[in-house]
Amino acid sequence: MPLFKLTLLAQACILTGLAFSSPTLIAAEKTIPELVDAVNGTPDAASREAGKKVKLRNHTKGFCTSGYFAPNPELQDSLAIPFFNQSQIKVTARFSLGGTNPKLSDKTPGRFMSLKIDGDKENLNFVTTNVPVFFASNLDDFFTFQTKVKQGAEGKQWLIDNKPDAKAFFDYVKQLPPSPSFANSRYFGVNSFLFTDKQNNSVAGKWIFEPVAGTAALSASELANLGDDFLKAELLQRINTQPAQWNLYVQLAESGDDINNPTVIWPETRKRLLVGQVVINGERDSDSQVQECDKGIFNPLLLPKGIAPSADPILNARTAAYVESFIRRQ
Structure with missing residues (x-):
């Protein structure tokens, strides 16, 4: 095995060990x-080996690009997170659809955005979706959901x-129209994190990304005139000119x-703090880090000082x- 793969594998094993230190995972049945x-x-073993050969992964259909993050200086009036004291921080982004099908149609409604924001000394990763409600609150229900959806209708x-959380998820997706661009979607971090405020207290919050271009939906006639692979070309062409x-934002929880339950949507009336702005312009798309971002992982638990994970399983x-999943693809 090449040296760089051994290094990646060692890093992966360290990360796995850290993740398994959570009491939530130790108690999980799955x-x-x-x-x-x-x-x-x-x-089974046969399908698992076949999956390794094709480097099977979730969010198979996707692409990488780049830009920067500009923190909001006024955030420091509310939260004590030194990471956001920087002026501009480089961003590696991956936009994708859900599932393991590399030929999934862009006409489906799901949109996903993952980000690596790499600062001078610390890093922050995001894994977000355009659906604000998750389909399972625990690992057993997650396993059941993924197993059942593979059985079709x-x-x-x-x-x-049988699963109210799954029903609520399907109901939301059913009324969600496909967007004409990744740039016209809101993105949500369905999981909560704990943020340190100026008084050194922990306050719970969720990430929300609001598109500056506004949200947009494709009509039935517009969908009919599109092929199954329009999203990548649209975004890359868009950022050539703007x-x-x-x-x-961080949406703050109230008493x-x-x-700790990602199936629960908090009311829109909850206070939000502007953290900053993500700008995707493709300026670093020739860098190897961006071109090879498909080969790594976006780790939502890679957090800077002042942000900690909730107990959400x-x-x-x-x-x-x-x-x-990363190890299986090597």
């Missing part, structure tokens, strides 16, 4: 490999009939809000699951 098998649809109906931009399983 193992991380089982969860990855459920996502990949590889329930029958499995989906079972989830609707950047794609999002304002990043009584469930901060879905959040705390992400790193270990991403690393397991």
